[in-house]
Amino acid sequence: MKCNEIHNHILFFVEKQLKAEQLQAVELHLQTCSACRQLAEEISQTLDLIHLEKNNSSDDVFFEELMLQQNEKRVQSASTLFLAKSQKTLEVLKIAAVISFGIFMGVLIGNKLQSNQTDFAQSETEFVQELFNNTDLAYESVEEYLAENN
Amino acid sequence: MNEQELIIGIQQNNPLAYKVLVSKYRVSIVNTCMGFVHNNDDAHDLAQEVFLEVFQSAEKFRGDSKLSTWLYRIAVNKSLNFLRSNKKRSLMKSIEQFFKSEKNSTYEIADSEQASAEFDLLNSEKARLLHQALESLPENQRIAFILSKYDDLPYGKIAEIMDVSLASVESLLFRAKKNLQTKLVNFYKK
Missing domain, CATH: 1.10.1740.10 (RNA polymerase sigma factor, region 2, helix turn helix motif)
Known part of the structure; x- marks a missing residue:
């Protein structure tokens, strides 16, 4: 195998995932090629860092912190629920107030209009009455009027 | 239980x-x-x-x-x-960590713990390379690789988690390793 071919298998060699035939060929090459040996070493060290990153320690603080957060969330969700409920109640009250105000205003305007109309009708009757009283019509019958005009 | x-x-x-x-x-x-x-x-x-x-x-x-x-x-x-x-935040953090690690290594060298400092520096460089290579993987390949390497999960379990077939997991892991190999070889060959 040449160096380029080795580079195509080197990670699988490090991971011990090569077939026996390929493994033998790579091993043979590495015995004579220091550059590829160095490369295999570098890749192996790089992949080994994964094991260093892993967390295997026992951590009691983790559970305590978690429970604190869980309690905080519960309190938070309870207060959010209370707030949401109060907000809903407040909204219902607001709507009720708006409707009551609307009804009150409607009644008020209606009354006002009705009294205006009564006043107008009254003054209109009085005016017609007055007009009628101030003319000859009050003393003259229709027949007399027609006979006079003919 | x-x-x-x-x-x-x-x-x-x-x-x-x-x-x-x-x-x-x-x-x-x-x-x-x-x-x-x-x-x-x-x-x-x-x-x-x-x-x-x-x-x-x-x-x-x-x-x-x-x-x-x-x-x-x-x-x-x-x-x-x-x-x-957190892409933006991570960028800021890595810049911060880069300067921090430079400071630390200088301090360690001044403390005549040169060997350990060099080891840390080499490892942090390798870790940076590994993280970059992992981040450059397509999402599915990255998930399969992380579940396999960081959690040592068997292929069957990875297939269950990712909701794919066993053959797909094998293929994803093979391609992930191929991609990582290309990146690592290109880096170390320089």
Whole structure:
């Protein structure tokens, strides 16, 4: 195998995932090629860092912190629920107030209009009455009027 | 406590069930998150979020999959969301860490612990390369690789978590390793 071919298998060699035939060929090459040996070493060290990153320690603080957060969330969700409920109640009250105000205003305007109309009708009757009283019509019958005009 | 009892316990807010679940899966979930975020504090916080979500949505758990599968899925999703929403923050952090590590190494060298400092520097350089190579992988390949390497999960379990076939997992892992190999070889050949 040449160096380029080795580079195509080197990670699988490090991971011990090569077939026996390929493994033998790579091993043979590495015995004579220091550059590829160095490369295999570098890749192996790089992949080994994964094991260093892993967390295997026992951590009691983790559970305590978690429970604190869980309690905080519960309190938070309870207060959010209370707030949401109060907000809903407040909204219902607001709507009720708006409707009551609307009804009150409607009644008020209606009354006002009705009294205006009564006043107008009254003054209109009085005016017609007055007009009628101030003319000859009050003393003259229709027949007399027609006979006079003919 | 078997899995069914554990689920019922969590659904009933039983603190003992919480404790059993956490002690059973904490290390695995932290490692899964670590595979994505490569930062101890972030991985720790994410793992806590995973457990909190499990506690809060346990009632919705129908039992279609195993509890562990559900946990891993939440961990993967939370980690990916974290990465998506924190891309800018991560960039700032890495710049900060870069300058920090330079300062630390200078200090260590001044303390005549040259060998250890060199080792740290080499390792941090290798770690940076590994993280970059992992981040450059397509999402599915990255998930499969992290579950396999950071959690040592068998292919069958990875298939279950990712909801794909066993053959797909094999293919994803093969392609992930090929891609990593290309990146690492290109870097070290220079």
